[in-house]
Structure formats: C-alpha cells, structure tokens
Amino acid sequence: MNLITLSEPHGAVAEAFHSLRTSLEFSSLEKPLRSILLAAVDASTDKTQAVANLAVVMAQAGDRVILVDGDLRQPRHHELFGLSNAQGLSQWLESGGQPPLQTTSVANLRLLTSGPVVGNPVALLSAKRLGERLSELTALTDYVLIDAPPLLSVTDAALWASQVDGVVMLVNSGSTQKAQALRAKSILERVQAHLLGAVLLNAES
Template identity: 35%
Template structure:
C-alpha cells in the first residue's frame, strides 16, 4: 500500500511540473506566456522578487509558482524558489527534497542561506523549503531578519519567487507582498468565488502590493475536457 501511495505521489508531482516533463505542451506554453507578461509588466523596475498567492487553499498557487520557476530557469536565470507557506508547506513534496532546514532555520539564524538552499533536478533552479513549522510565521515574515534575507537572496539569484499562504486565511501574504517587486493572484475558474477574489485583491492593494495580474487556473477550453492555464494582466 505504501509503495502504491509513493508511486501515486510521484505521478502527481510530475503532472504538476508540466513545464519540466512536457515543455512543448500547450500548458507549458501558457506558463511561458505568463513569464513573458511578468517580465514586461514593469517599465521602470525589473522584477527580481515575485510572490504568488491565492484567495483560499487548493486553487493552484503552488503549482503555478513551481512551473513559473521552471520557465525562468529554462531562460538561463539563476532562480530561487522559496516555500514561504510556513503553515502548510508543499515544496518538499513537489521537488522531492528534504525539509529539515529551510526558510525558518535561516531566519532564526540556525543556518545560512547557502547551506539551506537545495539544488533541484532542473538546471538553474534552487529550492528553499519552509523548514520546521514555527509558532509565529507572520512575525518571522515581518522581521528584520526577513529584510536582510531579501537583500542576500537578491544578491545571489536573478529571480526569487515566494509561495505564500492564501490571502484570506492569514496575514502572511499581505506582510510579504509589499516587500516583493510583484505579486500574482491565482484564481480557480471552478472554485474561487468572485467576492473572495475581489476581497483578496483589496487586501493586497491595501498592503501596497504591486499586483501584476491574475492567473486564471483550471479553465476548460475544449470539448476533450483538457485544462489550460491562462494569464491576464
């Protein structure tokens, strides 16, 4: 039974990382389109730090940011993907890396960034998992240590991407959003309620986030019930 479960988990992770396993697919092309839109979204300032969030759980934010990270790495950029969802981290499963050290151990001074980062099996893409779940995620994200971490990460990598908790669940995303160059909100076409998406946007804007746009996830566009990802400014 365990073997079957592990096989299923590996299959699910491969399916989520479509830009890695099937880079020529229409879905991968949509992710590259989103990447291009991000790169052209700011005339005055190049995007170096990007945050992806959603209104609620299960809307596809972690899948979206993982695939975006792969597409940036495929451009030859040195990319750091950070699991800043310290409450329900998932990045260790997606990339099959250890979570014994990560963002929390770096912020609390137990480990330095270079030793906490893990290489992935995608060229140029590095992973920083959440680390052990702390009792005070919001305080860590708003700390002086986090500001210092930002500066260090930007020195070491071309692109730094943060996966955060949903906006309506906790304040973590709002705290982090005004520190990032840009923010993307993921909505699920079959799940996200309009009023919740609107409220999420209002909270991010109130937090002075640079909201670059919305990714509409799980939109059915043909009779074969295939799903594509669609980005809009």
C-alpha cells in the same frame, strides 16, 4: 516530481507558463522585478504547482531562479522536488547566516524549503526581517519566486506582499468567487503591494 512543464514541455499548459514568464519580463522593463510573490486568493487554488511550474520555465529560459517555500504552515515544495526539509526558511528567518539553498534537478533552479513547521509563523515574518532576507536572496540570483499561504486564510501572504517587487494573484476557475478575489485585492492594496495582475488557473480550454 510531477510538474507538467517537465512532463509535457510542449503542451498548452507549459506554453501558458511560458507566456506568463514573458509577461513578467515585460513588466520589469520600467521597474526592476526581482522578487515576485504568487499569491493564491483561497485554498482551492493549487498554488504550489503554479509557482513551481513558473520557476521551471524561467529556469529553462536561462534565468537563475530561487524558489522560496514561504508557506510555513503547509509546505509542499520539498515533497514536489524530492528534497529534505530538515533546514529551510523558518530557521534562516530566525537565525540568519547563509540561506540553506538546495539544488534541484532543473538547471538554474534552487529551492529554499520552508524548514520545520513552527508554532507561530507570523512572529517570524516581520517586515524588517523579510526585507533584509529578500535583499540577501536577490543578490544571489536573477529572480526570487515565493509561495505563501492563501491571502484570505492568514496574514502571511500580505506580509510577503508588502516586501516583494511584485505580486501575481492566482485565481481558480470555477471555485474562486468574485467577492473573494476583490477581498484579496483589497488586502494587497492595504499593504501597498505592487499588483502585476491575476492568473486564471484550471480554465477550460
């Protein structure tokens, strides 16, 4: 597992993720914030690393965290954490039952992998179904963090955004264009998502 919050826990990047966690904590003072989607604007953003690093620092701070690989098209979290993807979100969305959560090497952090890639992911992501499954997950933990395909690529992230308590938009320094970020923000507004703010990744120090 190659996560900078584990390999360099006292470095500047790890500290930035700790600051993000603190900001999210303060955001939840007025309104409960249990399920959070970290939504990349475009495919240039390494969203997987960003979501996983935030999950690690939250777990290290004592929060119980479930990380959901909601990218049913190009899942990566099972590889990052060295876990099986034989069962995961895709089957659970379809069949229900107990969520196939897996423990990770990080205390307080569990992973719901994507499960096998399906032919039509959008068919599984109905608002009603997502809402029900998220309620089940939030009952098991303090926070549910969700990774999904980029907002400008497919509709998956917008479907997730309509059901979670809050959305953090991920913008990649030097490659994400202003027009793209505005389009992504417009998508979130159309589904009445609660946009918590934006995070700039890979910025020059």
